[in-house]
Amino acid sequence: MTPAEAQLAEAAARQVSRVPFEDNGFGLCPHCNCAGHYVNVHRAQWFFCAVCRTRWRAGENLFSSWRDELTAGGAKELWAANAAMLELCENVEPVIPPSPPSPPPAEEEHGTR
């Protein structure tokens, strides 16, 4: 087992307690509808489902944790390990849960039409 595979297996073990359909605003795994985990690769944030081995890119600089990793040292190695782990996952389009219906506009309640 490569270090990347070990990291993915460890993440999958932690993901057993995941909450299905928990919307974190960054999409859900299209296979199991879990929010998964995220890792930083430099300033980019990637979400991944370690169970289904899927990944999707959420964006860049969404969270400041990548700066903390940079400050803590060893960021280059950490991000390389994260990238290697993401390589094992399929790049997918995440599921975006539908937004709750918005309340009707106030005008309609007065029957002006």
Ligand SMILES: [Zn+2]
């Ligand atoms: Zn999944």
